Amino acid sequence: MNNRKTFLKTGLITGVGLALVGGLLAASGVFAADHVEAPGTQADDAADITDFYAWHKDDKLVLVVDFAGLKEAGSGGTYDGGVLYSFHIDVDADQVADTEIHARFGDNGEGLFGIQVLGLPGADADPFEGEVEMVHDAGGGAMVFAGPRDDPFFFDLDGYLATIDTEALAFDPDNDTFAGTNVTSIVLEMDLTAAVGDATQFQVWATTGRLP
Secondary structure (H helix, E strand, C coil): CCCCEEEEEECCECCCCECCEEEEECCCEEEEECCCCCHHHHCCHHHCEEEEEEEEECCEEEEEEEEEEEEECCCCCCCCCCEEEEEEEECCCCCCCCEEEEEEEEECCCCCEEEEEECCCCCCCCCEEEECCCCEEEECCEEEEEEEEECCCCCCHHHHHHHHHHCCCCCCCCCCCCCCEEEEEEEEEEEHHHHHCCCCEEEEEEEEEECC
């Protein structure tokens, strides 16, 4: 059993700045969600983070970034080689990442896509490379997956908009606006000590950015 606390921030680098959402992981997990963006961001769905999840249990830390939301169920993943997905870990509360993990997609020109992950704590190879839509054992307690998944975020958007419009609570706990839609996920599991050392508190956040 451990008593580490994880603070969460998420954001999207747009070339202008970084938007942050704060939270506290008090027990086993925490997430931040942002499914409705400005039109310019929605147009670049490969770089549009919908959710960021982080949790640790025993000796493992898991980081998940979801993006390119509101796709039809059964649709393929979004693999844009021009976007850099970054996971940041700060262990000394100075708001500066002490560990950075970067992921990007690429293809072989024949329709086969892969993911490359740099700086994955504990992994046998740096960078790690593997095909998308497969669960990979990267060694040293690290695991990697990238591919389409059913959107896990549950929210009644219609009820939210009605509540804003009428100023009366109108949420329906049985209505999930995002049911039956897909996101693309990058899931990284790693050894907790390899990621944060002996830190008892740490912050994690995710960003995306367009490569030049």
